[in-house]
Amino acid sequence: MTMSALDAIRSPADLRDLDHHRLDELAADIRRVLIEVVAANGGHLGSNLGAVELTIALHRVLDSPTDAIVWDTGHQAYAHKLLTGRRARFPTLRRPHGLSGYPNRAESPHDWVENSHASTALSYAYGLAAARRQAGHAGRVVAVVGDGALTGGMAYEGLSNIGWRGLPVVVVLNDNGRSYAPTVSKLTESLSPLRVAGAGGASGDGAGPAFFEALGVDYRGPVDGHDIAALESGLGDALASGRPAVVHVLTRKGRGFAAAEDDDDKCLHDVAPFPARRYAPPVRTHPRYTDVFSDALVRAAARDPRIVAITAAMPSSTGLRPFAEAYPDRFFDVGIAEQHAVTAAAGMAMGGLRPVVAIYSSFLTRALDQVNLDVGLHQLPVVLCVDRAGITGPDGPSHHGVLDLALLGRVPGMTVFAPSSGAELEAMLVEALATNGPCALRWPSGTAREVPAAGVGGGRRARRLRAGRDVCIVAAGPLVEAADEAAGMLEGVGVSTTVWDMRLAKPLDDDLVVDAGRHRLVVTVEDGVREGGAGARLVDALGRSALVPGGLHGPDGTPPVIVLGVPDAYVTHGDPATIRSELGLDGIGIAAAARDGLRRVDDGAGFGGLASASAML
Numbered sequence: 001m002t003m004s005a006l007d008a009i010r011s012p013a014d015l016r017d018l019d020h021h022r023l024d025e026l027a028a029d030i031r032r033v034l035i036e037v038v039a040a041n042g043g044h045l046g047s048n049l050g051a052v053e054l055t056i057a058l059h060r061v062l063d064s065p066t067d068a069i070v071w072d073t074g075h076q077a078y079a080h081k082l083l084t085g086r087r088a089r090f091p092t093l094r095r096p097h098g099l100s101g102y103p104n105r106a107e108s109p110h111d112w113v114e115n116s117h118a119s120t121a122l123s124y125a126y127g128l129a130a131a132r133r134q135a136g137h138a139g140r141v142v143a144v145v146g147d148g149a150l151t152g153g154m155a156y157e158g159l160s161n162i163g164w165r166g167l168p169v170v171v172v173l174n175d176n177g178r179s180y181a182p183t184v185s186k187l188t189e190s191l192s193p194l195r196v197a198g199a200g201g202a203s204g205d206g207a208g209p210a211f212f213e214a215l216g217v218d219y220r221g222p223v224d225g226h227d228i229a230a231l232e233s234g235l236g237d238a239l240a241s242g243r244p245a246v247v248h249v250l251t252r253k254g255r256g257f258a259a260a261e262d263d264d265d266k267c268l269h270d271v272a273p274f275p276a277r278r279y280a281p282p283v284r285t286h287p288r289y290t291d292v293f294s295d296a297l298v299r300a301a302a303r304d305p306r307i308v309a310i311t312a313a314m315p316s317s318t319g320l321r322p323f324a325e326a327y328p329d330r331f332f333d334v335g336i337a338e339q340h341a342v343t344a345a346a347g348m349a350m351g352g353l354r355p356v357v358a359i360y361s362s363f364l365t366r367a368l369d370q371v372n373l374d375v376g377l378h379q380l381p382v383v384l385c386v387d388r389a390g391i392t393g394p395d396g397p398s399h400h401g402v403l404d405l406a407l408l409g410r411v412p413g414m415t416v417f418a419p420s421s422g423a424e425l426e427a428m429l430v431e432a433l434a435t436n437g438p439c440a441l442r443w444p445s446g447t448a449r450e451v452p453a454a455g456v457g458g459g460r461r462a463r464r465l466r467a468g469r470d471v472c473i474v475a476a477g478p479l480v481e482a483a484d485e486a487a488g489m490l491e492g493v494g495v496s497t498t499v500w501d502m503r504l505a506k507p508l509d510d511d512l513v514v515d516a517g518r519h520r521l522v523v524t525v526e527d528g529v530r531e532g533g534a535g536a537r538l539v540d541a542l543g544r545s546a547l548v549p550g551g552l553h554g555p556d557g558t559p560p561v562i563v564l565g566v567p568d569a570y571v572t573h574g575d576p577a578t579i580r581s582e583l584g585l586d587g588i589g590i591a592a593a594a595r596d597g598l599r600r601v602d603d604g605a606g607f608g609g610l611a612s613a614s615a616m617l
């Protein structure tokens, strides 16, 4: 049996001697493997299928890792992984202990950047090229950026600097006309005549090219992004020029897989596992938190014409698609531009609207200054609807939403709601929209917890689920369920347990604080960083300093507090439930921390030696 073209590639050097017929076979092999593995594990499909020939061409003209390839976002680097010695491990993609879904420095010297937030590659490339110039290092620097990522402000900052300094960075603009949805940009529009004319069909003297050249960056293209020979020649010329250059490459998102090419929503940009070969969307029997938000927002918008909704290039993933269809004039996709989204919301609120910014937790943190000074300082009624909060899973450290509780809590006047069920989410959205100041609601990915009407709190009050005497567990959002489970276990061994759903991570309900203070031990639990989060706020509220040496038994007899949450570390990718349980953030972990804590209270042993996940503040 002859070896497949892909199996014969152990490193990029093996690509050099292949003729174009064999390269076409290689591209087909790569696509087959991409579809097979993404069908099994889920992941980024459309973006990777479109970048196969581009990746082959880059690795033929460059000498990686001496030459650096910086992938913007990094969601399109699967073929790069396959060509740089990771073919055998590729079936482990995104699995626990398997390959990361993004470039990863620990995996390969060919990977430079593992931050999967968009629009950063040009800045990394600028820095790397500046350092190499100073060191006299001959390696070249290439940044691959999508037309979607080029809507993010940082990309322009990087581009402007590259041109100003004349650094010989080659920026490959992988233009498929899409982010998830069609790209929101006049620049992309003015490059699109070139897209329509196709490779070699238009000269580089239109409005788009002039934009780059005005910044001191040569424009080359357009090049057919599925023609390896044309790509090699375009890239080779740009590299040989020794000048800053954009090579404009036209690709088709989802290329080679009809279900992706034809998917109007997002070209199967990212998918959950699906049956091999034939794509089928996941069947959902219960609504996710995102779906609950989606419906609740449309209902709220029908009642209040001032409500508008903003997304940073993720209309369907954030649940705004139904709103956009119902109220096209009140819907704003601003591109991959979270900072702008938040400040634009501030402007809309100044103009009398009620803006809702629908955003993933991990992307909101990019706009923290805007939340603090543009929304917060003016105390504007902007509602941040923060999805994918907490431990998210297979996308790894840059996609976990573990900072929002701590960071939003630092913004003066910010109300932070953490719904523990779908019904709570809707009640809190209504409350937030009626609030004359900044609010955030944050919820996890996945199925919304269902509770009876009596299990929903009201207004800005916390809700007590159980009343006991020994331990008081105070939980935020999705961890209320785990706290209740823990309470069941504790009651089973004779520990009388109270459980509070804090509902608002900020401000805390006074009744909760007073009641917690009556117990022998308080345990707080949240799916965010332990330091500076909601539990830490309760520690403060109970009147003890987080920094008391030895830490625990305050002079005033208030109970010690065990703060459970995510440790001060970058959490890797994996199954979310497994990660939470490893961090002690499940029923068993919470119950174990409480029992251990009570033993220490009873022994008068202090808490200095507690394991990190259950350490005390």
Ligand SMILES: Cc1ncc(C[n+]2csc(CCOP(=O)(O)OP(=O)(O)O)c2C)c(N)n1
Binding pocket: 046, 047, 050, 073, 075, 076, 116, 117, 118, 145, 146, 147, 148, 149, 150, 174, 176, 178, 179, 180, 253, 269, 312, 313, 314, 336, 338, 363, 366
């Ligand atoms: C700061 C930030 N916001 C949002 C995202 C989510 N996101 C991932 S890829 C993507 C679209 C990227 O479009 P483009 O750069 O054109 O790449 P393509 O997938 O089309 O090849 C978005 C919005 C992100 N990774 N980073």
